[in-house]
Amino acid sequence: MPDAALPIPDDFLWGVASSAFQAEGGDVPNDWVEAAQQGRLPPNPGNGFWERGEEDFALVASLGIRHYRLSVEWSRVEPERGRFDSAALDRYRRLCDAARAAGVTPWVNLFHFTHPRWFATRGGFREPANHADFLRYVETTARALAPHARHFHVQNESMVYVVSSYLLGQNPPFVASRDAAFDMTRHVLALQADGARAIKSVDPSLLVAGIEVYLDARPRDPADPAQCAAAERFDAWYHGTLLEALSTGWIRLPGRPPEEIPHLRGAVDLFGFNYYSSTAFGPDGVDSFAEREDAPVDRMGRHVFPRGLEEGLLRVARALPGVPLLVTENGCPTTDERFRIRYVAAHLAALLRARARGADVRGYFHWTAVDNYEWHQGFSDARFGLIGFDPQTQRRTVKDSGRWLASVIAGGRLIPSEIP
Ligand code: FCB
Secondary structure, three states: OOOOOEEOOOOOEEEEEOOHHHHHOOOOOEHHHHHHHOOOOOOOOOOOHHHHHHHHHHHHHHOOOOEEEEEOOHHHHOOEOOEOOHHHHHHHHHHHHHHHHOOOEEEEEOOOOOOEHHHHHOOHHHOHHHHHHHHHHHHHHHHHHOOOOOEEEOOOOHHHHHHHHHHOOOOOOOOOOHHHHHHHHHHHHHHHHHHHHHHHHHOOOOEEEEEEEOOOEEEOOOOOHHHHHHHHHHHHHHHHHHHHHHHHOEEOOOOOOOEEOHHHOOOOOEEEEEOOOOEEEEOOEEEEOOOOOOOOEOOOOOEOOOHHHHHHHHHHHHHOOOOOEEEEEOOOOOOOHHHHHHHHHHHHHHHHHHHHOOOOEEEEEEEOOEOOOEOOOEOOOOOOOOEEEOOOOOOEEEOHHHHHHHHHHHHOEEOHHHOO
């Protein structure tokens, strides 16, 4: 961190990000609830957003944050195949209106890891015949919300969804197969293109932004050829396939003929870049990367490495010239507010360095506003919020990090001497 204050441009977009299931929780008919009932994943009572979203928008606005990324829980909107629940769509519409009334722009994501049970039972996205179901839901929901929201995402972290649900088998539908992961890579890319088209069919002036998490694959020991090869292989598939597909429309996957989906080119008006930590390929498998042994570690065991964010933004900017970037998630799991503030400050400084080096990064969305459910930890010490809540009363309380970020936003600069 330099000594001098780092100015932040006036038109910088400050936001927070969340997802429907993580914030709303509840007994919705999705595959995640089913897996929790089977004891495979933690249960999710939610943080009360479904009932109290209005209050959250006002609280966020009071911190000077003017953008809120939320998502739609598909299983609420279409609990049975082809039956859309108008009350659920209406609730999302009112949430978007409440955000706008508070001076906050809603960014609506249509898929964030959870599938309606009926969709999962039919084989989910792995079955190409099911894609039309998703696209009908995308178009119906965009049509219902479009006058109330103008910023959309087809899906969150499509490549991490493939890794966790189809390569490592950690998330529903718990498939662990390289072959399935390659099939799914093709499918999520095609769905990005088709989903964007479905949204634009409602109104071509709606903005469609992609969201991917940058994993920054590195060898733990750059002098070890096997580690370098493992990191490069992963990187070529995970980041390489995605960036090539978005820039050229061509999908190239190992052992498969290349496929061109022309409307993948330009399928995102803006690239949403999520970043938490860097990935090290070492002698004992995969871990988080750090330059120094004593680098700080968060509550999920990940080392802090802000340089991965700076270099990742520059790489995406080079790969997709003319496409603006937005950090759509960054934050850390902790109960230590000093740790969170230092983490956010270091990543904001990295973002500003990437901008200074030419990456067109328009803003920073913090994950998350109010503490919420984390996929494998449930409600634990792995808390990402700028705002805490009491599980009994659901009363919200702004944390030190929330007040600190508000002062950065109000002052328009990052002042190193004000970082605890
Ligand atoms: C991201 C996910 C998000 C949240 C954060 C901590 O990878 O998109 O849902 O769990 O990690």
